Amino acid sequence: MSQFDYDLFVIGGGSGGVRAGRIAAEHGARVGLAEEYRMGGTCVIRGCVPKKLMVYASGYPGQVHDAAAYGWDAEVHGFNWTKFRAKLDAELDRLEAAYRGNLDRSGVVTHNARAVLKDPHMVELSDGQSFTAAHILVATGGRPFVPDFPGxxxxxxxxxxxxxxxxxxxxxxxxxxxxxxxxxxxxxxxxxxxxxxxxxxxxxxxxxxxxxxxxxxxxxxxxxxxxxxxxxxxxxxxxxxxxxxxxxxxxxxxxxxxxxxGRKPNSAGLGLEEIGVEMGRNGEIKVDDYSQTNIPSIFAVGDVTDRVNLTPVAIREGHAFADTVFGGTPRKADHDLIPSAVFTQPELGTVGLTEEQARDEGPIEVYCASFRPMQALFAGHEERVLMKLIVCADTRKVLGVHLVGDHAGELIQLAGIAVKMGATKEDFDRTMAVHPTMAEELVTMKTPVRTA
Missing domain, CATH: 3.50.50.60 (FAD/NAD(P)-binding domain)
Incomplete structure (x- = not known):
């Protein structure tokens, strides 16, 4: 019988902590997890998911305007915030229930309480309970930062x-x-x-x-x-x-x-400094490539480590941690060439080096096109799409792809695969264009607009 209550205790029920707990349990570990607010963390409850649904909601007036330009008798009559809020809340409740259900099915014991570290193998919960664990994972995410000023x-x-x-x-x-x-x-x-x-x-x-x-x-x-x-x-x-x-x-x-x-790591008041966990100047928990702190039994993943603050990265870090510690397969999360999207209007999708970063590393060629896409042109819009490739002049590898326009987030996921595989400009050139699309411009730009 183990000397500990749990093999793993996870502090934080966001994407990284939940993935780590589930995978550790699948590897046979006895796992406890504490979350003081709502299961799902920043992304599901107060971040990516509700934000993206609001992006969708805010895009319909423009779509209705375009529909009229395409011959539809269409007009928009104001936004019902209350109706949208009710449906948004219901969707977040559904997602939280799904997170809890997945944890339950994998055998993770959940605690609806705040957890604080008391020593390298013990956590104390706000409901008065204390538990010991062979390993403790901190996955408490980040929090918004507001500077102090009058008002x-x-x-x-x-x-x-x-x-x-x-x-x-x-x-x-x-x-x-x-x-x-x-x-x-x-x-x-x-x-x-x-x-x-x-x-x-x-x-x-x-x-x-x-x-x-x-x-x-x-x-x-x-x-x-x-x-x-x-x-x-x-x-x-x-x-x-x-x-x-x-x-x-x-x-x-x-x-x-x-x-x-800006956001800061959500590390305050967890007892980390008191037990000697090494922290950075911004409050981030310092970890090695395997997400281990300077105290061997304590690990951390996700935004609280302030490495790459993206939900899919936290998930990969949590999964790699569980495989390493409980699955017998030492594995590092790969933080290189991570595609990302900014859901501005228009969207921005990016992977790899910016032109400014690439210039500092060696000779480059920049391929760039800016144009009014067919759908917008017909509707009478002036807004233009931007498609940009950064290419190493020596190896011909595509070092970066930057897209601005509708569905840039969807496009960059696929471009990210090519860049991650080490595709060259000639690989892009050999790929047949899909016509008529915006994305065909990625494989039809033949002449660099500048070199550096």
Whole structure:
């Protein structure tokens, strides 16, 4: 009989923790898992899933407008936030139940409580119970960060935005990352007046410069009032909303203010420092390639490690951990060449190096096309698609693919396979075009627009 209550105790019921717990249980481990809020974590409950459903909802007015251009007698008559919210909540309840059901079927014992580490082999729950475990996995994710300034208590974050009782008539979104830009598109599409402040020179820092400029231009053309090099100085509650004073001198009242100014690892108050787990300056748990901390019995996966903060990455890290520790198959999660999508309007899909990164590594060729796709052209839109390949001039390998346009997220998943396999520009060229599609441009660009 084991000296421990569990072989593995997981703290956090998000995508990474749930996958780790399930796979460990399938390998025969006795697994306990504690989640203090709702099973499913940021992605399912207050992130990717509800956000994507809101993206879909916000896109229908444009589709109805296009339908009229294509000969349909179609018009849109306002958005029923209450009806949508009720259906969204029901869908999140369904998904949470599915997560719980999968854990139950795999034999994982779940605890609806907050867990804190007491020593390298013990956790204490907020319901008064304590358990020992041979291994402890911390998978507590991340949390939104709001800077402290006069009136900062008036703002909401991405955690609260899905729980709004009614749609705001006007909203200020502060931030320039993918969360800020996605919600700017969502609320703009739903008919809310959207203003966005970002203190930097261009939104979507870290993405390809040309692609981020393309997205910013399109956002503004669609109606988002974007102020770059601009930040909030102070805000206060007034009778008709929240009064905001900006660094550019602008003063305006908004119904709501959403801060999307970054996220931090959700590691505070877990007892990690007290037992000697090594932490980074931002609160991230430091781990090796196998997700192991400096204390051999304690591991961490997902956003709390601040490696690559994406749901599929947390899932892979959790799976690799379980295979390594309980499956007898040492395995590292592969963090190289990860495709990703930003569900702005229009979408941005990307994999591999940006033009700026690739330039620093050696000689490159840049293939780029920007055009009005057939569907938009017929409907009278001016919005253009961007297709961009970064190619190593020596090896001919495609180092990066950057797409801006409808369905870019779907397209980049397939382009990511090719890039991951090491496809060359000539491999792309040999592939027959699918006509008429936007994506055919990826295999028909013959001449570089520039070299570096």
């Amino acid at each position: 900062s208590d008036l703002v909401m974050t991405s955690n609260e935005v899905f729980k709004l009782d009614q749609q705001p008539e006007s909203i200020l979104i502060v931030g320039g990352g993918y969360i800020a830009c996605e919600f700017a598109g969502i609320f703009n599409g739903l008919g809310t007046e959207v203003t966005q402040f970002y203190r930097g020179a261009q939104v979507l820092r870290g993405f390809d410069d040309e692609a981020r400029g393309h997205v910013a231009d399109a956002m503004q053309a669609r109606g988002v009032e974007l102020h770059l090099g601009c930040n909030v100085m102070e805000m206060r509650q007034v009778e008709d909303g929240i009064w905001v004073k900006a660094s550019n001198g602008m003063e305006q009242v908004f119904d709501k203010v959403l801060y999307a100014t």
